[in-house]
Amino acid sequence: MDFRISEEQELMVEAIRDAMTRENLEPYFLECDRNHEFPQKWWDIISDLGLHSMFIPEEYGGDGEGAVSMFLAMEEMGRLGAPIYLFWEHVKVDDLQTDGTQEQIDKFMPLFLEGKSAxxxxxxxxxxxxxxxxxxxxxxxxxxxxxxxxxxxxxxxxxxxxxxxxxxxxxxxxxxxxxxxxxxxxxxxxxxxxxxxxxxxxxxxxxxxxxxxxxxxxxxxxxGGIGNGLTAASSALDYERLVDAFNAYGQALCAYEDACRYANQRLVQGRPITSRQLIRNHIMQMAMRIYTMRDLCLHFAWNKDQGILKREEASLAKQYCSEAANEVVDHAMQVLAGIGYCGSRVSRIYRDLRITRISGGTGEIQTLIATKQILRQYE
Ligand SMILES: Cc1cc2nc3c(=O)[nH]c(=O)nc-3n(C[C@H](O)[C@H](O)[C@H](O)COP(=O)(O)OP(=O)(O)OC[C@H]3O[C@@H](n4cnc5c(N)ncnc54)[C@H](O)[C@@H]3O)c2cc1C
The missing domain is CATH 2.40.110.10 (Butyryl-CoA Dehydrogenase, subunit A, domain 2)
Incomplete structure (x- = not known):
């Protein structure tokens, strides 16, 4: 199995990293978070990078990229502390393509292309x-x-x-x-x-x-047709749940990396806290979840791109990643301790991640959906 990403995808990830690092966006995110403001400056930067059009089908002026590319984009933006929970239009585009009439597609696709929420x-x-x-x-x-x-x-x-x-x-x-x-x-x-x-x-x-x-x-x-409301809503939720998993993972990645960097430089009794086994355990608990989430997301994103994503896979990804990501940020907070709680972006991520276990279908419901499909295989 070849796990490498394409050269174009690598270039996209690099471009995101360069642009977001150059702009030093963290103080801006902090201010937007404090003032409850939409981060328009970041939105414009990623628009210039083509991230609002990459998932639009080519016939509507986009690049027609699939779920793996969306995962990689969210991973890199999440790593750099961006509010990737806002990066949701590809879910709606997916939905529109599946159940929209031609008239609806023609009406809304140009808005998505401009980075607007249609x-x-x-x-x-x-x-x-x-x-x-x-x-x-x-x-x-x-x-x-x-x-x-x-x-x-x-x-x-x-x-x-x-x-x-x-x-x-x-x-x-x-x-x-x-x-x-x-x-x-x-x-x-x-x-x-x-x-x-x-x-x-x-x-x-x-x-x-x-x-x-x-x-x-x-x-x-x-x-989606008269009387088909629930069917159309459910089919939209499959990709949404996968993207919920990307979102949870991307934010947790930021907290994990911040905690690792901090642990390496924070001194207690003259030595870095990484010399303490209990701190190493926090790092290990985070790393196990980060690596597993990444593989799970990439695998199911690939399935989505092949048209073989199963309902239980979407629910499983959402359930696992939303739980694991919340656990990661909790470990990260413990490593950062006081500064994590007062004045680090990990505290923002801590608040922003909790919803991943609720919206788009609660964890309890993901369990019911996934186990229904799984148990059926063993009847
Ligand atoms: C920040 C945020 C953003 C949201 N965005 C949107 C949005 O854009 N569009 C939209 O339509 N909705 C949105 N939602 C709603 C979200 O999808 C619902 O909150 C979620 O589906 C749960 O519904 P509920 O809050 O009514 O909880 P309830 O359905 O009342 O559930 C309460 C508890 O009972 C459990 N429960 C319910 N039924 C069962 C069962 N059969 N078996 C076992 N346990 C069960 C639940 O898991 C939960 O623990 C959003 C919610 C939030 C908080």
């Missing part, structure tokens, strides 16, 4: 998170006499909703509640309201409540 993903509601069945979803669509649909309801925890003009909204038919459908619903029109929520971390991104009060959309807004 739409947010609106599945969750106050009454519906893990359970997205029609019993829990309260948002409705009603077919009007003129053939348009009226959308009413409240979406909850919607990432990036203030920066997008549309929310891909899961709703049920008010006349036939079993029928769930996804619609691209505009969020900057009369009847729509978006409000950011308080949260523990992810300060450079907004997570919002979104309300719709008789927002009217046409048939062209239907995504």
């Amino acid at each position: 739409f947010s993903q609106g599945y969750s509601e106050p009454s519906a998170g893990t359970d997205l069945s029609s019993n829990s979803i309260q948002t409705t669509y009603t077919l009007k006499e003129d053939g348009n649909y009226s959308i009413n309801g409240h979406k909850h925890f919607i990432s990036g909703a203030t920066n997008s003009d549309y929310c891909m909204t899961l709703a049920k038919n008010s006349e036939n509640p079993e029928e769930l459908t996804l619609f691209f619903v505009p969020t900057k029109v009369e009847g729509a309201r978006v409000e950011p929520m308080e949260k523990m971390g992810l300060n450079m991104e907004d997570v919002c409540d979104v309300w719709f009060d008789d927002v009217v959309v046409s048939e062209a807004a239907i995504f």
Whole structure:
């Protein structure tokens, strides 16, 4: 098995490293995190590097890169402390290509190409998170006499909703509640309201409540076909879960490397703390997880690029990496000790990583999804 990456991929990784190191972005990330601001400067830098277009299909002006390249890009940006949880548009592009109509692809792809967030993903509601069945979803669509649909309801925890003009909204038919459908619903029109929520971390991104009060959309807004809402949402979640794993790993890598560098130079009783076996154990616990996460992500990214990624693999990657990454950052914090807690980027990563065990489907649900598929093989 050949684990080497291509020359183009190596050049891309080098270009990311050079640009981000040259710009010395860490003080900027610190400021954005403190002020709860989107890191536009970083976004523009990676735009110049072509990272917003690399995953767009060639026929729409992009480079048509796959999951392995996306992993490598996220790994390098994560290593350098970037808020890679924002680097999510390739998940939406993947989704759009799978279930979007030609009209929707033509409308949204140019926005992605410019590095804009074309739409947010609106599945969750106050009454519906893990359970997205029609019993829990309260948002409705009603077919009007003129053939348009009226959308009413409240979406909850919607990432990036203030920066997008549309929310891909899961709703049920008010006349036939079993029928769930996804619609691209505009969020900057009369009847729509978006409000950011308080949260523990992810300060450079907004997570919002979104309300719709008789927002009217046409048939062209239907995504994935009428009544196919849950199927379309589930197929989108497979790649999203893999990217959740990339995200968790990339951030943990930064904490791990910071902890290793710090351990080498921090003196206690005149000697580096690496001379202590208990500190070595923290390094080992982190390294085992970092190496395993990397191999797992690369393997499943490769599967994705071959079109053979299985549902259980995506869930397994998300579950393992979200747990392992949180453990890594905890070990890193222990090595950095006081300075880790007060004034290092490891404290930011500590806050930002916790969500990886919750959003995109909780750890408990990844366990249920993966084990269902795994046990089936042994019936
Ligand atoms: C920062 C953030 C960003 C988010 N971004 C988005 C977004 O962009 N779009 C979007 O649609 N949603 C988003 N979400 C919502 C996220 O996907 C949900 O929070 C998640 O799916 C869990 O739903 P819940 O919070 O309602 O928990 P619940 O579903 O109420 O679960 C509560 C607990 O019960 C457990 N549980 C539930 N069902 C079972 C079961 N059958 N078996 C065992 N245990 C179970 C869960 O694992 C959890 O531990 C985001 C959430 C956060 C916090």
